[in-house]
Each structure stands twice: as structure tokens, then as C-alpha cells.
Amino acid sequence: MAAPAFKNALVRWIDHRLPVFTFLQHELHEYPTPKNLSYWWNFGSLAGIVLVVMILTGIFLAMHYTPHTAFAFDSIERIMRDVNYGWLIRYIHMNGGSFFFIVVYIHIFRGLYYGSYKAPRELLWIIGVVILLLMMATAFMGYVLPWGQMSFWGATVITNLFSAIPLIGDGIVTWLWGGFSVDNPTLNRFYSLHYLLPFLIVGAVLLHLMALHRFGSSNPLGIDVKGPQDSIPFHPFYTAKDAFGLGIFLIAFAGVVFFAPNLFGEPDNYIRADPLVTPPHIVPEWYFLPYYAILRAIPNKLLGVIAMFGSILVLFIVPWLDTARVRSAKFRPTYRKFFWVLVVDCVVLGYVGANPPDGWFIVTGQVATAYYFFHFLILMPVLGLVERPLPLPHSISAPVLKPAEGKA
Amino acid sequence: MAEAATATKGHADGETRRDFIYLAAAGMGAVGAAATVWPFISFMNPSADVLALSTSEVDLKPVQEGMSITVTWRGKPVFVRRRTKAEIDTAAAAKLGDLPDPQPDAARVKKPEWLILVGVCTHLGCVPLGQKSADPKGEYGGWFCPCHGSHYDTSGRIRKGPAPKNLEVPPYAFLDDTTIRIG
Numbered sequence: 001m002a003a004p005a006f007k008n009a010l011v012r013w014i015d016h017r018l019p020v021f022t023f024l025q026h027e028l029h030e031y032p033t034p035k036n037l038s039y040w041w042n043f044g045s046l047a048g049i050v051l052v053v054m055i056l057t058g059i060f061l062a063m064h065y066t067p068h069t070a071f072a073f074d075s076i077e078r079i080m081r082d083v084n085y086g087w088l089i090r091y092i093h094m095n096g097g098s099f100f101f102i103v104v105y106i107h108i109f110r111g112l113y114y115g116s117y118k119a120p121r122e123l124l125w126i127i128g129v130v131i132l133l134l135m136m137a138t139a140f141m142g143y144v145l146p147w148g149q150m151s152f153w154g155a156t157v158i159t160n161l162f163s164a165i166p167l168i169g170d171g172i173v174t175w176l177w178g179g180f181s182v183d184n185p186t187l188n189r190f191y192s193l194h195y196l197l198p199f200l201i202v203g204a205v206l207l208h209l210m211a212l213h214r215f216g217s218s219n220p221l222g223i224d225v226k227g228p229q230d231s232i233p234f235h236p237f238y239t240a241k242d243a244f245g246l247g248i249f250l251i252a253f254a255g256v257v258f259f260a261p262n263l264f265g266e267p268d269n270y271i272r273a274d275p276l277v278t279p280p281h282i283v284p285e286w287y288f289l290p291y292y293a294i295l296r297a298i299p300n301k302l303l304g305v306i307a308m309f310g311s312i313l314v315l316f317i318v319p320w321l322d323t324a325r326v327r328s329a330k331f332r333p334t335y336r337k338f339f340w341v342l343v344v345d346c347v348v349l350g351y352v353g354a355n356p357p358d359g360w361f362i363v364t365g366q367v368a369t370a371y372y373f374f375h376f377l378i379l380m381p382v383l384g385l386v387e388r389p390l391p392l393p394h395s396i397s398a399p400v401l402k403p404a405e406g407k408a
Numbered sequence: 409m410a411e412a413a414t415a416t417k418g419h420a421d422g423e424t425r426r427d428f429i430y431l432a433a434a435g436m437g438a439v440g441a442a443a444t445v446w447p448f449i450s451f452m453n454p455s456a457d458v459l460a461l462s463t464s465e466v467d468l469k470p471v472q473e474g475m476s477i478t479v480t481w482r483g484k485p486v487f488v489r490r491r492t493k494a495e496i497d498t499a500a501a502a503k504l505g506d507l508p509d510p511q512p513d514a515a516r517v518k519k520p521e522w523l524i525l526v527g528v529c530t531h532l533g534c535v536p537l538g539q540k541s542a543d544p545k546g547e548y549g550g551w552f553c554p555c556h557g558s559h560y561d562t563s564g565r566i567r568k569g570p571a572p573k574n575l576e577v578p579p580y581a582f583l584d585d586t587t588i589r590i591g
Contacts (some may be wrong), residue, residue, distance in 0.1 A: 098444060153534065157555070160533035175449070179458045180482035181528075189452065217467060276485045276527075278534040280554045296556065301572050357556060 004022040015077050027213055031229035033238050036217035036396050040114075041217060042245035043107040049246060050100045052263060055198050057093040058142075067087075067191035069184045072147035073272045077386055083331045091261040095213055097139050098264040099253050101287035104132065106364025112318075113339055117328030118219040121321040123212035129315045131204045136312075138197040139285065141190040146268030149279050154191070157282060161295075164302040181275060221399075230396040281356060289353030296357045297369040307369065307377065314376045321376055323384030342375045434486040454552060463591030465583070468522070476529060476539045483591045485527035485535055486578060487551075488588075496520045498549065499563035506567075511573045513563040516577050517554040524588065525564040526578050536560060549577070 004014050006021060015021040064083050066075040079086035108128070111117055117125035144155045159176050163169040178185030216225065225231050232238075256263055262284055268279045273338040284292050291308050312319075329336040345368050352365040393399045464481045465566075466488060471477055476489040485531035491499075499513040500520075507534045517523055529536050531553065537543040538551035546552030548567045553560075558569030565574040 157532040157534065159533075163533075175453050177454075178452055179454050180462070181484045183458075183483045185455070185458065275483060275533060276480070278553075278555060282534065282555050296570075299570055303569065306569075 021297070027234075028239070028271075029233060029235040030302070031213065031216075031234035032225070032228070033217055033234050034225055034396055035232045036219050036221060036229060036400075037217060037238065037239075037289055038220050039066075039221075039241075039245060040106070040110040042242055042249075043103050044212075046245060047103045047107055047250050050096055050103055051198070051201060051205065054093060054096045054100060055202075058090050058195070059097065060089050062195065066189075067145070067188050069187055069291045072145060072187060076146045078090075078275065088257075093266060095253065095256050097142065098285070098287065099256075100135065101333075104135065105287070108315075109300065109343060110310060112342075113329045113336075114218055114220060115222055115322065115324070115329065117319045118218075118322065118327050119319070120215050121211070121218065123213075124208060125319055126206055126316055127208045127211060129219065129312070131208060132315075133202055133312060134197055134201045134204060136288070138194060138201065139287070139403060141194040141197070144187065144190045145194060145275045146269060147187065149271045149273055149277075150266045150269040151281070152182060152184045152273035152275065153278055153282050154284055155186065158284075159186075161305050161308075164290060164305040167364060171384060183275075192266060206408060209352075217329060218398065220328060220330060221331065221396055223395060226395040228399070239261070241274070283354055286350065289351075290349035291353070293349040293353035293365045294369045294372065296353070297362075297365040307373075314373070316379070318376065321380040323381050324387065324389070325384075326389040331392055332387055333390065334387045336382065338379055339373065342372070345371050345375070412416075417447075421429055429431065433588055450546045463589055465587060468586045468588065478539050479590070481526075481578060486590055487523070487525045487527040487539060487564070489523045489525075490521055495549065495562040499561060499565075502561060502565070505553070506568050509572070511563075511565060511574055516563050516565075516574070516581075520580060522588075523562075523564060524577060524580050524590065526576040527551075528576070529568065529571055530573040530575065531556055531558055531569070536575075 006015060018182065064075065064086065066072055076090070079090050081087075099348050111125065111128070120377070140158060144151045159173055159182065162172045162176065173266060174180065176186070179185065179191060214229075219225075266283065266285075271279075274405055285288070291311060294311050295304045295308040298307050324332060324335065326332055331338055348364065348368045349372065352361050352368060357365070367378045424491075431586070435546075436544040438551060460481050464486070466477075466479050466486075468488070468490070470589045471488065471490045473490050474492045474495075476487060477546050478485045478487055480486070489495075496513070502513070504510040504512065513520070527535050527539070529546070532555065534555035536546075536552050538545040538553035544554075546561075548559050548561035550562045550564060550567075551561040552558070553571065555567065556570050559567050560571075560573035561574055566572070578590050580588050584586055
């Protein structure tokens with residue numbers, strides 16, 4: 001594509017030396033995008049916007065937060081009560097974390113439904129899983145900073161997962177803590193890393209976008225763009241669609257921030273951390289509940305930890321586990337049903353993770369865990385080979401244009 | 409091409425002296441990188457002031473028979489229980505074959521009356537209940553971890569639940585009959 005002719009002389013002068021305007025023109029304006037994207041394709045840009053919101057509110061919170069075991073809890077309460085609009089900035093940051101995961105989980109399930117991870121977008125998907133892991137680490141360490149009871153005991157339980165590693169496990173845990181229990185050195189390093197990781201996420205997001213723009217978005221039909229008639233420029237069509245989706249998202253987000261700010265929180269975290277008293281019922285934040293259920297489903301400590309990490313690591317190889325040649329579940333009647341079973345399975349895991357591990361919750365958790373791995377490790381490869389997909393349309397435009405041609 | 413001819417002379421498999429230089433340089437680079445990374449890893453380990461706080465002295469005089477106290481050592485709770493005769497007998501009577509982590513009671517105490525334990529569940533680090541008289545003590549009369557349901561007996565040994573090991577016995581010494589130093 002030739003460099004666009006900019007009207008403004010200063011823009012032309014800069015662009016000749018540093019072609020940022022050409023770059024933006026290509027990637028955000030002309031960028032040819034399949035014209036059949038549904039609203040499920042809004043969640044990527046939404047996730048990017050939430051990331052910016054989290055970084056901005058986080059930087060401001062850091063101006064009033066004190067990372068010390070003796071002052072952290074009080075400094076949060078001070079932000080809530082005394083600092084101008086402190087309640088607002090904190091509630092945006094706190095609920096922003098939950099909404100980040102809501103948006104990203106929808107984004108991931110969209111990818112699973114429409115086969116967005118398939119060739120040639122495997123690396124795009126893998127970078128996405130890396131972003132998910134970075135987000136989880138960031139969210140976990142951020143939750144420790146208010147130094148409430150759930151902060152402290154969540155940190156204790158999660159760091160203790162590493163003690164399951166044979167031989168060197170205890171040494172690793174001491175190293176992670178910087179002491180012999182979760183204490184001030186732990187809080188300090190979590191704060192440092194909680195500030196660092198979001199910028200690594202920004203870096204991973206840029207790679208994610210680079211990989212995305214190489215072949216462009218996938219689309220609900222899962223077939224490649226065959227020519228200019230199948231795509232439209234990103235601006236103004238998808239900028240407008242994304243902006244509309246953002247508006248809807250912000251209504252929901254503001255609704256929670258202003259009317260139910262503690263909806264996703266645990267009351268116990270408004271109790272100052274006490275290293276000598278464990279709360280009777282420890283639960284992680286809602287977005288970790290399915291993994292927590294997988295951890296507890298397996299009675300052996302080491303195997304439980306392996307299964308928990310395995311539940312995310314398995315996502316890395318999904319592009320190769322899925323043997324189907326058709327991308328979109330729209331044309332895979334059987335896979336489509338099992339996709340929804342997986343969604344329900346994840347919700348069941350979350351529900352089990354939120355409840356104490358006794359009675360039928362144990363069995364349910366074990367069945368749901370087994371199904372989770374069955375879906376990825378057995379169902380995906382086998383179904384791709386045996387399933388007979390529905391006939392694909394010839395192009396993205398074909399299903400739309402054919403009836404019109406027929407009439408004429 | 410005279411140099412090339414010299415360099416490959418006697419090295420039919422294509423190896424040259426330059427390969428040695430590459431390997432030596434890469435090896436030296438790896439050593440340098442490791443030496444640089446080491447201080448950063450060590451930086452995160454417990455510091456001198458944290459290590460300096462690693463002993464605690466406990467006065468046992470006020471503890472009556474059947475009573476438990478919780479003291480802090482290295483930021484962790486340590487359970488000190490003055491066991492009753494019945495508790496000592498049950499602990500001693502347990503068959504080693506029934507224990508997930510077999511250890512005789514005698515190996516876990518210096519004086520049978522005094523049981524000293526790190527009050528941290530060996531599963532995922534919660535503090536088990538059983539120190540207060542109203543607490544649930546589990547099915548074996550010792551401690552019960554509410555997080556994931558591990559039961560410990562009157563010797564602090566794991567009997568039931570996901571925890572893999574017995575409650576840890578910290579290093580301690582009797583300074584005199586009524587004082588111990590933990591650590």
C-alpha cells in the first residue's frame with residue numbers, strides 16, 4: 001500500500017521521518033476486516049480498553065498506597081474514606097479486575113467456538129494464553145496488597161502450592177516469601193511485581209496484535225477472506241461497532257462500580273490479616289474458582305497442583321489437539337453441542353470451587369475435572385476426525401449475495 | 409582460499425578452531441550470566457534481620473495440664489500443648505501401620521508431657537483449629553484444619569485428609585524445666 005497523502009504539512013514532515021501516521025492509517029483505518037464479524041468479536045478490543053483502565057487506576061492508587069504489613073490495610077481504608085474520589089478509583093480498579101476476566105473468558109470461549117486458534121493463527125492463540133497466565137499472576141498479587149484476611153491466606157495457600165514440588169519445594173516457597181511465612185518481604189515483592197506485570201501484558205498484547213494483523217480476524221463462518229468484496233475497512237465500521245459495544249460494557253461496569261461494588265469481593269478481606277487465625281472458609285476470587293476446584297478434586301497434593309496448572313497449559317496445544325479442518329463450530333453440529341457442555345462444565349467447576357470440599361461436591365468436582373481434560377485431550381482430536389461438517393459457503397459474501405441474485 | 413584450506417586440513421568432519429572459540433565464548437558467557445543472576449536470586453531469600461528473628465523463648469510455667477498456648481516463631485504459629493495422661497497414652501498406642509506418615513510419638517517429643525508443633529497444616533499452610541477448648545479437634549482429638557479437612561491426632565500426626573505429612577516439630581531445647589527456646 002502506498003503512503004497516504006496527509007493534508008497537514010507537519011504530519012507529512014513527521015511521517016516522512018517516522019512513519020507512525022502511515023502505520024496507524026494502515027492498521028486502524030484501512031485495515032481490511034471480514035465484514036461478517038458479530039458482537040462476539042468486540043471482546044478483544046474491550047479487553048484492551050480494560051487493561052488501560054486498570055493501569056491508569058493502578059498508577060493513581062499507588063500514589064496513596066503503602067506496601068507495608070503495618071500500614072497496607074489502613075492505607076486502603078484511608079483511600080476509601082479520606083482520599084478524594086479514592087473510593088471511586090479503588091472500586092474501578094477492584095471491579096475492573098473482575099470485568100477484565102469476564103471479558104477475557106468470553107474472548108477465549110469465542111476463540112474456542114469459532115476455531116480462531118487454527119492455522120495460521122496458532123501463535124496468536126498461544127500469545128493469548130501467555131496473556132491469560134500473566135493476568136492471573138497479576139490479579140493474584142494485586143489481591144494480596146490490601147492485606148486483609150483473604151489476601152493473607154490466599155497468598156499462603158497459593159504460594160504453598162509450590163511446596164508440592166519434590167525436594168526443592170520448601171526452598172522455593174521460602175525464596176518466594178523472602179522469609180519463613182507470608183510477611184513484609186512478600187508484600188513488598190508482590191507490590192513490585194504487581195506494578196511490573198501489567199506492562200509485560202502490554203508487551204504481550206502488542207505481539208498479540210502483530211500476529212492478529214498478519215492474517216486479520218477470523219470470522220463467524222471460519223472461512224478465509226477471498227477478496228475485497230469480503231472485507232470492509234476497520235474505520236469507521238468496526239471502530240463504530242467497538243465503540244457501541246464499549247458503551248454497553250461501560251453501563252454494566254458502572255452499574256457494578258456504583259451500585260454493587262463489593263459484589264465480587266469477600267467480606268473477610270475487610271478484616272485485617274492475622275497470621276495466627278485462618279478464616280473458616282477460604283475461597284479465591286471468582287475467576288480462580290474452576291482451577292481451585294481442579295486442585296481440590298485430586299486427593300494427592302502434587303498431582304492436584306499438576307492438574308491445576310495443566311488445565312491452563314493444555315490450552316497451549318489446542319491448535320494441534322483440534323484435528324478438524326473446519327474452523328467454525330457453526331458447521332460442526334456435534335462439536336457445537338460439546339462446546340456448550342464444556343461451558344457448563346467450567347461453570348460447575350466454579351460452583352464446586354466456591355463450596356467446601358465435602359459430600360457430593362467432591363464427586364462433582366472430580367467428574368467435572370475429568371470431563372474438562374477429556375474435552376481437550378480426547379474429544380477434540382477424535383471428534384475432528386470422525387465428525388462430518390456441514391457444507392461451507394463459497395465465500396463470506398456468498399450466503400448474503402445468493403438470495404439477492406436469485407431474485408434478480 | 410589458502411587459509412580455508414589450512415583451517416580444514418586434518419579436520420575431515422568440518423570442525424575448525426573457530427568452533428572452539430565459539431564454544432568457549434558461549435560457555436564463558438553462560439558462566440558470566442549465571443554469576444550475574446545469582447545475586448538477584450539470593451536477594452529474594454530471607455535477609456539477615458529475618459534470620460536473626462529465628463529463635464523464640466517460651467515460659468511454660470503458666471501452662472496447666474490439658475492447656476495449649478500458641479506462640480509465634482518466624483512469623484508462624486507454634487502450638488505448645490501440655491498433654492494429659494490420656495492424650496499421651498492415645499498417641500503412644502496408635503499403630504504405626506495406620507499412619508499415613510508413620511512416626512512414633514516418642515520421636516516427636518522431648519518430654520512426653522510437652523508437645524511442641526509448628527501450627528501450619530502441611531497441606532497448603534492454613535492454621536489448624538484445636539488450640540482453644542471450644543475448637544473442633546478433629547476425629548483423633550488433636551487438631552482439625554478447616555481449609556481442606558485434615559485431621560491430626562494428639563501427637564500432631566496426620567490421620568485423615570489431604571495433608572501429606574505430620575505437623576512439623578520445630579527444633580527446640582529445654583533451657584530449664586519451665587523454659588524452652590524454639591529455633
